[in-house]
Amino acid sequence: DSVCQVVQRQGLQCQVHPVETADGYRLNVHRIPAPHTPACSRRLRPFLLMHGLLGSAGDFVSGGRGRSLALELHARCFDVWLGNARGTTHSRGHRSLATNDARFWQFSWHEIGIYDLPAIVDYVLARTGHQQLHYVGHSQGTTVLLVLLSQRPEYNLRFANAALMAPVAFLKHLSSPPLKLLASDSSMVTLLLNKLGLHELLPASALTQVGGQYFCSATLPTYALCTLFTSLYVGFSDYPLDRNILPRILETTPAGISRRQLQHFGQLINSGMFQQFDYRTPSLNAQKYGQSTPPSYQLANVRLQLQVFHGSRDVLSSPADVQRLAGELRNSRIETYQVQGYNHIDFLFAATAPQLVYRRIIQQAWQLDTPVAQ
Numbered sequence: 001d002s003v004c005q006v007v008q009r010q011g012l013q014c015q016v017h018p019v020e021t022a023d024g025y026r027l028n029v030h031r032i033p034a035p036h037t038p039a040c041s042r043r044l045r046p047f048l049l050m051h052g053l054l055g056s057a058g059d060f061v062s063g064g065r066g067r068s069l070a071l072e073l074h075a076r077c078f079d080v081w082l083g084n085a086r087g088t089t090h091s092r093g094h095r096s097l098a099t100n101d102a103r104f105w106q107f108s109w110h111e112i113g114i115y116d117l118p119a120i121v122d123y124v125l126a127r128t129g130h131q132q133l134h135y136v137g138h139s140q141g142t143t144v145l146l147v148l149l150s151q152r153p154e155y156n157l158r159f160a161n162a163a164l165m166a167p168v169a170f171l172k173h174l175s176s177p178p179l180k181l182l183a184s185d186s187s188m189v190t191l192l193l194n195k196l197g198l199h200e201l202l203p204a205s206a207l208t209q210v211g212g213q214y215f216c217s218a219t220l221p222t223y224a225l226c227t228l229f230t231s232l233y234v235g236f237s238d239y240p241l242d243r244n245i246l247p248r249i250l251e252t253t254p255a256g257i258s259r260r261q262l263q264h265f266g267q268l269i270n271s272g273m274f275q276q277f278d279y280r281t282p283s284l285n286a287q288k289y290g291q292s293t294p295p296s297y298q299l300a301n302v303r304l305q306l307q308v309f310h311g312s313r314d315v316l317s318s319p320a321d322v323q324r325l326a327g328e329l330r331n332s333r334i335e336t337y338q339v340q341g342y343n344h345i346d347f348l349f350a351a352t353a354p355q356l357v358y359r360r361i362i363q364q365a366w367q368l369d370t371p372v373a374q
Helices: 002-009 069-075 109-128 140-151 153-158 177-184 187-196 206-215 223-234 245-249 259-271 282-289 319-328 353-373
Strands: 015-020 025-032 047-050 080-082 133-138 159-165 305-311 333-339
Touching: 002 025, 015 109, 025 069, 025 109, 047 069, 047 109, 047 140, 069 080, 069 353, 109 133, 109 140, 109 153, 109 259, 133 140, 133 353, 140 153, 140 159, 153 159, 159 353, 177 223, 177 259, 223 245, 305 319, 305 353, 319 333, 333 353
Parallel strands: 047 080, 047 133, 133 159, 159 305, 305 333
Antiparallel strands: 015 025, 025 080
16 A cells, blocks of 8 residues: 555554445545654544545655655644545445446546545544544645535534645636646547546556656656646746655556546636536536536535635636635635745645645644643
């Protein structure tokens, strides 16, 4: 297990917990239990961290000690749980469908929000005996929380608070060239993918991992190409990636997504709305939703204490779209932080993230839990 390997390399305990969703997907959730030391109180609420598109639990550990959010939280006495969405490297099981069956891949991030996330939250709370948890989402990990709370507002009570890093809901101002191209979803691309029978995109394979290791190794001349390609996707950061970290990231990324996940994000880019999946014909939409167009997510149903972190150089989560999201979350208490010079993935991998971002997340969680801990 690539995630546990990274955690155990740091001399820490790592567990894998199987969780089944209401619609039959079998997920694996990683856990780094809180340290059993006199300095650490056992009554802190657990943390659940949820990864972005193409990511996995590995996103929160691959930077190593002093760099990765999961390890920073563990060092501050928290019990840390790491979700893996359906279809990613660690969550490829199903009650009755195999991954080579097209029906396995008939999901978007909507299903991750209404099935995977509540199943994981319920499991973590049942296992730990807590009534609430702290949540941190990155990119798509923020999208799925907003979907869950919009659609099933009773889940607000299960979160003490949430931190949204590089949030993705409105994508009208997205300016990432490769993602704009993918979002155009031309009929030619669709036809080609259908012909090839590709329902899953960018799965982790020995080839991508070894290729990433060799092609993106810090000592090779091709390293500059790797960073250029990454920057075109996520934005050109003012904080260059540590040269040794890119090969480590590529041990666990990409972790695989469904075509429909990408199509659904493409729909947000093209429509400028935060809405459910568009089946492209009024009759199909009417069949599914009782109306000819997909309904918008009801963000007024989100009632949480939120910290929103976004980067000034993020080409996916643009300041204008984040501002619009904050305005729509009118029933939440929000603190917004714009991190100067950050791109979309600096929240996971930048050397400065512990000081600029994680410190605030830990501080708020400690403040909320201190009365519980006494």
